[in-house]
Amino acid sequence: MKNIRLTSSNPTLSIASLAVPILIGLLAAVGNPVLDTIMVARFSSTDLAALAVGASIYVSIFVPLAGMMSSLTPTFGHFYGAGNFREMRDTVKQGIWLALFIAAVGSTLLSFPGALLSLAKAPPELVEKATLYLRVLAFSLPASMCFFVYSTLNNAIARPKMVMAIQVSGLLLKIPLNIVFIFGWFGIPAFGGPGCAMATGLLAWFMLAAAIAILRLDSFYSFLHLFGSGFVWPRWHMLKELLKLGIPMGMNSFIEITSFTFMALFIARIGVDIVAGHQIVANISTVLYMLPLATANATSALVAQCLGAKRLPLARQIAFSGQRLAVCIAIVIAISSWFLRHQIIGAYTSNESIVTTALPLITFVCCYQFFFAFQITSGYILRAYKVVLAPTLLYFLTFWCVGLGGGYILAFDVFHLQPPARITGAGGFWFAYSISVVLQSMSLMTLLKTIQRRTEKKPLKRLKRPEENHCRIRPFCC
Known part of the structure; x- marks a missing residue:
């Protein structure tokens, strides 16, 4: 190795x-x-x-x-x-x-x-x-x-x-x-x-x-x-290859960020305090996002190295380890955030109206952390396998269609649903977003398992011009 x-x-x-x-x-x-x-x-x-x-x-x-x-x-x-x-x-x-x-x-x-x-x-x-x-x-x-x-x-x-x-x-x-x-x-x-x-x-x-x-x-x-x-x-052929990966990755990022941007714009129609509560919870979600994102980045880097070295079973092992680590962290985050939800929101504002709006929304953040961890790590591991087009389509179907589209239908009660199916206001958007995360995580995990099986049956083509390693590999702490 x-x-x-x-x-x-x-x-x-x-x-x-x-x-x-x-x-x-x-x-x-x-x-x-x-x-x-x-x-x-x-x-x-x-x-x-x-x-x-x-x-x-x-x-x-x-x-x-x-x-x-x-x-x-x-x-x-x-x-x-x-x-x-x-x-x-x-x-x-x-x-x-x-x-x-x-x-x-x-x-x-x-x-x-x-x-x-x-x-x-x-x-x-x-x-x-x-x-x-x-x-x-x-x-x-x-x-x-x-x-x-x-x-x-x-x-x-x-x-x-x-x-x-x-x-x-x-x-x-x-x-x-x-x-x-x-x-x-x-x-x-x-x-x-x-x-x-x-x-x-x-x-x-x-x-x-x-x-x-x-x-x-x-x-x-x-x-x-x-x-x-x-x-x-x-060298246009090299730039073209990078863009084949880069454009779908950029689209993934665009879909993710605009799903929150448009959610805020729609919720702003409901009321000032409601959108303020939403913004606080969205900020909390962004900070929590950094933990599985760091794990996903680390896992993806090591998996890519294993794939380049033709160590396919090790790549699968590292991918599983990264997912397991991210999920364990997510469970701790979810439980901690739930028990400290009053203190966390209180650190942002003392306005009772905004606090009342934000408290129910943070429940959604705690609930989807488990699936969120799977979704992020699976997506980044697929990048290591250079599989990007299918995840982009899944991002569109889940975050925009289910998350934004479904959230709009629930939030503004488009179909005049009856309780308990009726979840209006900002909660409607967050409920639909949570469902989109669950669907996305399940879809990406299934896709990842399929890609891993196909790759191990038919190994990746050997990279051109392999060279001897003449560098002095330093300890990891460098």
Whole structure:
């Protein structure tokens, strides 16, 4: 197993060791918008509203693009497991081109957000601030997308601690930068909400510079010969292969995020307190999502390495171990969240009306955690097998058709159902979303078992140009 980075003979311990730094990095990334919201709220309500509108548009564009860049993770993992370092190096360079092309599309959308902002029907002052916020972020998008090349490379070879260190450092630097640009220090004018984007932009380029420095100075990466192999033009056949994986992955991310976005828009019609309660529970769900997501990322990386090394039974074993670990964590999360639900919601608000709305909704979050863990891990393991089109169709049928469509029917009582079938209001959306998670998890697990059986009966084609492993594999703690 010279190119399968297991820290223990127990796959579960290996997955857990890899998942912890990934989780810390994900929480650091989630912490950035939380800091923005807290600090802009102290500046003005107008800037906070502009931040809310601008951030929702930015996330709707950024997340699908980041999903497209995720195609690099299974590709790197397969090459690393096979010891095919020349192809791995070429994929890194083509990944940079992919990041630049994707960023060009995203930056164009962010630079001209008029059509998207018109949907909000916001006052001119708010639109002006949101426009500036998005245009500043347009300049940071190339750095953010290129950083994904570094982060996916490190996750694929089970070396995520340097990525974690950069992300945590970025979160710590965000605080002073936000103070400078939001409130205006050292002769710099107070930009309010758009100041968050300026801080984020500087951090994006800082993180990219740190990643490049590590790649150049750390001898671990010498086996790739990234800086001594010269300039490489785009190779369209390689970019096409990456996009075959990346576009469906981006669609998956888009469907997931818009299922929550549209849910909030529909619930907003019911009442202010109800949508506020929904938003609190949605935020709790997002934080809890990070735990199985980190486990799924770690499992997917190790499975991809096993597939590249033709260790198919080990790939199945690691996949099962990852699912089992994610489910055990989910059970603990669900039980803890249920018993601490009053305290958790109380940390967000003391408004009795909002608390009354949020408490029943958090019950749904606790109930679907078990299936949520299976859904996330199965989806990411399928990515390691490079199976992405079928999951995209399942995402559409479950999250949009069952979750959103069914939620709308229940929430607004379209068919005039009678109790106990009648679940109206925000509860209708959350009930339908829970059903969609159950259906999605069962479908993806069935698909995964089918793919595993087919793969083991007919092994994957051997990767081209396998090379001898000349790198010094360091301990996992590096």
